[in-house]
Amino acid sequence: MDQLFQSVKIVVNEKIFVKDPESSKLGKKIIKQGIVMIAEMGFDSFTFKKLGEQIGSNESSIYRYFENKHKLLLYLASWYWGWMEYQLVFATNSIMDPKDKLKRAIEIVTRETKEDSSFSHINEVLLNKIVVNEYSKSYLTKEVDLDNREGYFVIYKRLVGRLSQMIRDYDATYDYPSSLASGILEGSLHQYFLIEHFKSLTDCDANTTPTHYFMDLVFKLLKNTADG
Template sequence: MERLMKSIRIGINDKIFLKDPDSSDLGKRIVKQSILMIDEMGFESFTFRKLGAQIGSNESSIYRYFENKHKLLLYLASWYWGWLEYKMVFATNAIPDPNEKLQTAINVLTQTVKEDDSFSHVNEVLLNKIVINEYSKSYLTKEVDQENKEGYFEIYKRLVNRLGEMIVAVNKDYPYPASLASSVLEGALHQYFLTEHFPKLTDCNESVSPTQFFTDLVLRTLTYNNDG
């Protein structure tokens, strides 16, 4: 099983990169070091020049993989959502009961992230922090509609749809499955952000996790709708 898990590859839209970073040692070092640096200094301060100095490579070699740092952020975010998708599918695939399946999915998507040894060049814990703090910068741009048409956000949308289908399986009459599913994914990021930076704006803390909150929110919503 461990060998099977290590053979899994996260597929990313090839329009995001110029050369697949997963295809070479340099590409993997670019991904690994960029995660470390963006987590440490923030996306605004991060540059390919600084990245090149850290990995001992010319700045131009990084541009052979990514057109700019925006595309790199899109790649990292897509990789993160793809990784969550594979974890959710793996965790829920053999569960026949719709309620248990949905609760398991919510748990996978909202729990505190732990590092996955299956991908040695990606620190998922730090990548999660980057997605929490920086993900909105990947789509709050003038180019978002065109990038959406080109499939840059396909993995994220697919993940929302998967969760939405699980919501419908629990309550086929619930009228807002996509809205609820996307609220869980975006809301989990927001709750973790609030917990760290604005703790008075959330009930999540050391004893109450975002997973508990969203499990309660979704189940109460679907039960209320059923009773209504």
């Protein structure tokens, strides 16, 4: 099973990068150290010059992989959502009951992130921290429509589509499955942000997780016609 996971490659839109960072040791080093630095100092303070100093490489060598740091953030976010998608598909593929499948899906996309040994150059825990704190910066730009047309958000949109379909399979009478699906994904990030920074604005904590919250929200909102 471990060997199967190790053969998995998260495919990111090739338009996001100049050269695939997965194709070389330097590229993987850029990704690995870039994640560490952005998680520690924040995206606004992060620069390719600082990254180059940390990995012992010229700043120009980083530009051979990414046009700018915004493209690096898009790459990291795309990789994260691709990793989330592969977990979702693997965990739910054999579940036939629509309710059980939706429950498992919500658990997968809202649970606390654990490091995945299948990808040695990616610290998924730190990457999750970046997505929680910085993901909105990848799309809250004036270029978002162009980026969308280029397919930079296709993996995230595909993940929302998968979750939306599971909602429809469970309750075909519900009129807003895509809104609910994207709300679960974005809302989960927001709840983890609140837990870390604004504890008084959420009921989630170490004992009541975002998973508990969204399970309660979704299954009180939806009504399976078969159960009704």
